[in-house]
Amino acid sequence: MNDTVISAKNLSLTFETNDGPVHALKDINLDIAKGEFVSFIGPSGCGKTTFLRCMADLETPTGGEITVNGVTPREARSSRAYGYVFQAAGLYPWRTIGGNIRLPLEIMGYSKEDQAKRVQQVLELVELDGFDRKFPWQLSGGMQQRASIARALAFDADILLMDEPFGALDEIVRDHLNEQLLALWARTEKTIGFVTHSIPEAVYLSTKIVVMSPRPGRIADVIGSPLPKERPLDIRDSPEFIEIAHRVRDGLREGHADG
Numbered sequence: 001m002n003d004t005v006i007s008a009k010n011l012s013l014t015f016e017t018n019d020g021p022v023h024a025l026k027d028i029n030l031d032i033a034k035g036e037f038v039s040f041i042g043p044s045g046c047g048k049t050t051f052l053r054c055m056a057d058l059e060t061p062t063g064g065e066i067t068v069n070g071v072t073p074r075e076a077r078s079s080r081a082y083g084y085v086f087q088a089a090g091l092y093p094w095r096t097i098g099g100n101i102r103l104p105l106e107i108m109g110y111s112k113e114d115q116a117k118r119v120q121q122v123l124e125l126v127e128l129d130g131f132d133r134k135f136p137w138q139l140s141g142g143m144q145q146r147a148s149i150a151r152a153l154a155f156d157a158d159i160l161l162m163d164e165p166f167g168a169l170d171e172i173v174r175d176h177l178n179e180q181l182l183a184l185w186a187r188t189e190k191t192i193g194f195v196t197h198s199i200p201e202a203v204y205l206s207t208k209i210v211v212m213s214p215r216p217g218r219i220a221d222v223i224g225s226p227l228p229k230e231r232p233l234d235i236r237d238s239p240e241f242i243e244i245a246h247r248v249r250d251g252l253r254e255g256h257a258d259g
């Protein structure tokens with residue numbers, strides 16, 4: 001059985017700018033299997049966001065190939081294969097939390113009844129039940145980010161692409177959201193692509209960590225995690241965790257040395 005969900009082969013993307021070409025991605029080869037939690041980590045400008053945007057059909061590669069569920073990102077997008085969570089929660093302030101989550105469902109033409117059912121389901125998944133009538137500004141930053149995850153989950157896509165969703169939050173809130181995201185992933189068995197700058201976050205969440213390096217943006221190391229699926233927060237003190245974190249750090253250092 002072929003369970004590859006995302007496959008990049010010699011994927012490249014060069015932006016033509018006034019200052020000359022920027023090689024945001026060069027010869028990226030990576031397969032992501034169904035149900036994996038894959039983090040992308042690397043210094044600013046190494047192409048993490050660009051890679052995620054290529055998967056989501058928000059950017060067009062200039063070389064190589066990328067498929068999502070065996071088809072082009074464009075086709076996958078029109079079959080609603082993925083939900084996308086941006087760095088900032090990006091909720092509309094004039095819509096309630098329920099209204100924000102409902103928006104993609106309205107656009108997709110779900111019935112009113114189905115919309116209400118799905119909003120309720122995803123609010124429960126992110127532990128925000130009861131908050132559907134609140135406005136975004138009535139919620140904390142962490143709750144807003146959860147609402148934005150709920151919005152990406154609303155149409156039940158199998159793939160969730162998340163671009164540094166917790167970057168702006170303090171560490172305690174982030175820890176809590178990391179735990180909740182892992183629980184949600186375990187429950188829903190979705191395939192997740194996750195951009196982060198944090199080594200502990202990448203190691204805690206992932207089944208696979210992709211270390212990237214800049215100029216040109218490329219993959220420096222791919223680290224499979226031997227950690228069990230069940231991960232209490234204190235797993236971060238275990239020797240296995242610390243060993244993977246070291247390897248990620250080494251990969252990041254090598255990338256910097258090249259630059």
Ligand SMILES: Nc1ncnc2c1ncn2[C@@H]1O[C@H](COP(=O)(O)OP(=O)(O)OP(=O)(O)O)[C@@H](O)[C@H]1O
Pocket residue numbers: 015016017022023024042043044045046047048049050051217
């Ligand atoms: N639309 C664009 N036009 C020109 N250059 C771009 C564009 N988008 C990204 N880049 C450049 O491509 C490179 C990769 O950018 P990208 O945002 O993917 O990096 P990143 O690893 O996600 O960075 P960060 O961690 O800061 O978010 C950078 O040099 C960036 O300046």
